[in-house]
Amino acid sequence: MIINLTINGDTRNYHGDPRSSLLEVLRKHFHLTGAKAVCNEGFCGACTVHVNGSPIMSCLQPIGVLDGADVTTIEGIASMDELNIVQQAFEDFDVVQCGMCFPGMVMSLSAFLKKNPNPSRDEIKFAMTGNICRCTGYERIIDALMSLQSLEQTPSQKNVEVAP
Numbered sequence: 001m002i003i004n005l006t007i008n009g010d011t012r013n014y015h016g017d018p019r020s021s022l023l024e025v026l027r028k029h030f031h032l033t034g035a036k037a038v039c040n041e042g043f044c045g046a047c048t049v050h051v052n053g054s055p056i057m058s059c060l061q062p063i064g065v066l067d068g069a070d071v072t073t074i075e076g077i078a079s080m081d082e083l084n085i086v087q088q089a090f091e092d093f094d095v096v097q098c099g100m101c102f103p104g105m106v107m108s109l110s111a112f113l114k115k116n117p118n119p120s121r122d123e124i125k126f127a128m129t130g131n132i133c134r135c136t137g138y139e140r141i142i143d144a145l146m147s148l149q150s151l152e153q154t155p156s157q158k159n160v161e162v163a164p
């Protein structure tokens with residue numbers, strides 16, 4: 001079966017088993033290893049990518065239903081010159097520990113900020129419920145995102161598109 005995809009802005013074709021997960025195809029077929037295979041059961045969020053603009057756990061998504069989909073992975077969330085706003089906040093607050101959860105965190109929280117650019121602390125906590133950090137750096141992650149409240153968020157400056 002042939003699946004046509006756009007991945008990080010590039011047209012790509014997958015020839016293979018439609019039952020394979022998107023995560024497996026991204027990592028093994030396209031060598032995009034930013035999305036992490038941790039639980040492979042939909043619990044940890046480390047495999048989160050965007051499909052048609054929405055965050056999904058790619059370990060649970062069969063590739064066979066994605067013909068024509070627009071996929072963005074952590075490799076495509078920012079430009080070569082400038083970090084995504086969430087990546088930059090994480091760097092500024094030095095929140096990264098082992099880093100295993102961070103690709104998924106960045107993808108989930110970037111999508112969240114598109115819909116809610118000025119979230120409360122509780123809203124950020126709720127938005128993070130699908131992403132487990134085994135190093136338990138949650139408070140600093142929340143602090144980093146709260147710091148964005150004072151910034152003017154423009155798409156060109158922050159690599160975050162504002163939802164229509």
Ligand code: FES
Pocket residue numbers: 036037038039040041042043044045046047048057058059060
């Ligand atoms: S690897 Fe997909 S949710 Fe854990």
Ligand code: FES
Pocket residue numbers: 096097098099100101102132133134135136137
């Ligand atoms: S930084 Fe280690 S799992 Fe989150």
